[in-house]
Amino acid sequence: MSLNTHIPVDKEYLVNNVLLNESADLPADVEKLLKLVRREKVKYPVIFVGTGSCGLISGAGETLIEINKYLSDRDLRADVVETGCTGYCSMEPVIEVQLPGKTRVSFKNVTSEKLPFVLDGMFNSMVPVEHVLGQYKSPSLELWKDVPFIGELSFFSMQYRNLMKNWGRINPLSIEEYIATGGYRSYIKTIRNYTHEEVCDIVEKSGLQGRGGGGFLTGKKWKVAHTVMADQRYLLCNADESDPGGFANRAMIESDPHRLLEGVIIAAYAIGTSKAYIYIRNDYRNAIERLEKAVDRARDYGLLGHDVYGSGFNIDVIIRKGPGAFVCGEETAMISSIEGKRGMPRPKPPYPAVSGLFGKPTVVNNVETLSNIPAIFENGPDWFMSLGNETSPGTKMLVLSGKVNNQGIIEVPMGTSVKDLIFGAGGGIPGKKSFRAVQIGGPSGGFITADNIDIPYDFDSLASEGVYMGSGVMVVLDQDCCIIDTVKYFMDFIQKESCGKCIPCREGTRRMLEVYENITKRPVDENGHTTLERFKGVMQLESLASVIKDTSLCGLGQKAPNPVISSLKYFRSEYEEHIFDRKCSAGVCKELRLFYIDVEKCTGCTACAPKCPESAIIGTKHHPFFIVEEKCTGCGICYDVCKFSAILVK
């Protein structure tokens, strides 16, 4: 990765004039230099490419190669900077171009083929409008004519970017750029001026609640760990991001790893430890690489290590790679995993804050929780309190995915309505389809439907609808998605991921999965008895759910029935349709589809019969064919093969 860019300042300068200068306003000459580091003013054209995982999968790697080729072929001088992501996944690969004196412009879906066209335009001062996403506002730079402001696009306009303020803006590997945006100053100020207790107090006062799902007051948890007498304590950052639809923590690390690292170190100081672990999913290769580099840079800057800047504070950060198990997102299971054991949860109490890793007081915090810390110290706890609503202060990062126009990661004040999220930032449902539900919180979460879509997105409001916020993943479902099938997917996931320690979780979720398999499968021969069986199965779901909830040891089991309960509450008619009518109107439960041939339309062309894997189609050439219902498994192959639209779904 070529992430070296032209930085006009060196380490000594930044440490002495920025980090160790605690006055709120830096001297004008320092500010002037930092402006250059932040590229508020550039001497040469700069081209930014987002190379987060999402960008790379969308083709940013090829675009980057093409940019370098473009510049060298034409002998042009320009800086090429790799950034993290903008969060606007649907627009990836995103590139941005900043010409001297002019504002920075962002372009969408710039694959390598489109690149020369975009750059040709920009280097001739003619913005290729069809590829433009928008330009950034800047008081001192000349605006481009007829180019919209990026902040005014529906995807961005309701966002408040604090955690994500550097995303797509700075080179995530450059500690210099992070420092130039104010980074690591909170940390130095904290360890030099505040006691451990004061740090815990400030965080408690801000009202910050854990973003890993539970919503526990972070400052309070720190205090417990700090008060317990012990010769060693640990801080553990949970970057396992085990929700199978989540990627906001990963993008945080890829886009601004130093922000997380600063949060981790401040938290370690607060609880009085010299050892912090970051437990990150092993398949997050790009994020791990960036995090490792960030740790190296911080060490090089003396921000990690022994007696940091004469404060007496020692700190070391160790990265551990999680070998893949959903349950390891649970804090006690994660602790077992770091100790070199199977990731099985332990009973609580004792809570990790009292007895955790290697039996020592351990604070476990989520990536997003910790990434909030630097700004709380920069702007004060009251500022944080003023964001969001009464029950949930601050902002929240959310993943918008599924059947929604604008997909990606957004950051909004807590309390924004779910409707605004989907139809505002998300830009609604694609292809004139209708909204069916949004699934929030993954396998531990539930559904919000058109009936209650106005509810504010915050811990308490969601909980009042039986929805657990979890990691902040929102999967939007439209009329083509089947609720039953979605719940079946979660049950299948949970059942495979249960660690097996508790019988209700292990066996109960398997039993639940069987119920879902039964109602989405076509039995060999259908009679009244089988309908009754399916009906009884579904009736059983509710009692199973309460047993599993009450008797499972950890959150995985306790929350596993949530999608079931939530779907039973809002989608009874879908259950009935599957059980009694043996139909899936979304057409997702393939086995429930019954195909038949329209004798009027069938020309007897014979195309379908040989393709049927079950040999369910019979007939003679030039005469209408016929599907033997008992044999047909509903695979739909014949439907796709028929050129005369003669095959229909019942």
Place this chain on the structure above:
Amino acid sequence: MDDQTSVILSRYPRGHRDCLIPILQDIQEEYGYLSESSVIEVARYLGLPSSKIFGLATFYNQFRFEPRGRFHIRLCHGTSCHVTAASEIIKELGKKLRIGPGEISRDGMFSLELVACMGACHLAPLMQVNDNYHTRLDPAGIRDIIDSYIEGEE
């Protein structure tokens, strides 16, 4: 091959159980899987019974006990990919390659792994074959993608 295992082991202190997972990860990184002999060597180094190590490694999804295929397929089966019909893709791959998740084809050419969210849900459903990504997959196009790898190797 055991030489490399020794080099990996020498980077870690003897007898420290909390080094077990990082050691196994390094070995898998090197060889692509955990062979019986390397597990025995790790067991000796850490002073643990090898049955314990197998017990631990089978608990986690990412440890493999068989080599990967020459083309390793990572198919996303996260939530977004599921609602855009990733299960149809799994079926098609199964039909074409005659393998299921976690398996390797008899000729050692393809292996299949299911992963949770690759972080590019807007391109769902998607899969990675070695270093290439195939996005917005359509069940009907799976055979062609696989064939292109088979032809490429011939």
